[in-house]
Amino acid sequence: MSTPQLDLWDAYLEAENHGLRSERTDALERFLDSFAELTQTGKHDWALTLASSIVDDGASTPIRMPLFRSVLLPALESAIAHRTPGAARWLAGFAQHIYKCSDLRPRLVDGTLAEHALLETALDHDPDDDHSRRKLLDLLVSRLNYTLHELPSGVLYGHDGASVDQCREMLEELDDFTRHADRLGLVGDYANLVAKCRFHYNTYSQYLTDRRGASCYADYLSQVSDA
Structure with a gap:
């Protein structure tokens, strides 16, 4: 990025640290106007460097929504389309920004921009990307724990009790x-979490198929343990 844009970027960061909201907004707008004059390659490379510094290196750079929409999102989606290693992981790191974009909601619903899917895409683009694998594992741990947090009432899938097919799907995800x-x-x-999930996904599916006269899943579990 050339000197004029760098100066405006530094001015924006300074406004973030010390300025009023109006000063911060004005500084960001001036930077974005100048940024738009860069070559496509210049914009792309700078955006990826910024995304990497935040997601991988923990930089505390503030990312306001106009900056995400105008600078980061286009570059990251282009990089993902070209299977650039790490790009899907970097976009996954901005999941909270994606959730706040109403026009992106359909792509959250169909899963293409969901954090889980983006991390899987990162691994598809680079199977040796253990950084993405670790992030995906952490995400899956939260999901696995969530499915069990209503026990002994039952296994959850989303906000509702899981169906037989959903139990099967969760077993595949567990693998x-x-x-x-x-x-x-x-x-x-x-090991303990995996064993607990595997037991309840299988047992809850059996309960849904044949309750054996049990009044609820907790009752069914007591029958299983007594068998």
Whole structure:
């Protein structure tokens, strides 16, 4: 990025640190206007460097929505389309920004911009990307724990009780989780969680198929444990 844009970027960061909201907004608008004059390659490369510094290196650079929409999102989507290693992981790092964009909601619903899907895309583009694998594993741990947090009432899928097909789907996801954990040498760390999930996904599916006169899943579990 050339000197004029760098100066405006520094001025924006200074406004973020010390300025009023109006000063911050004006500084960002001036930067974005100047940024738009750069070559496509210049914009693309700078945006990817910024995204990487934030997601991978933990830089505390403030990313306001206009900056995300005008600078980061176009560059990251272009990089993903060209299978650039890391690009999908960087976009996943801005999941909260994506959720706030109403026009992107359909792509959240169909899964293409969901954090989980973006991390899987990152691994598809680079199977050796263990940074993305670790982030995906952490995300899956949260999902697995969530499915069990209403026990002994039942296994959850989203906000509702899981169906037989959904239990089967979660078992497949559990196999994916185990594969990723094994790649990272972390299978032992999650052995109890995996065993608990596998037991309840299978048992809850059986309960839905044949309740054996049980009044609820907790009652069914007591029958299983007594058998």
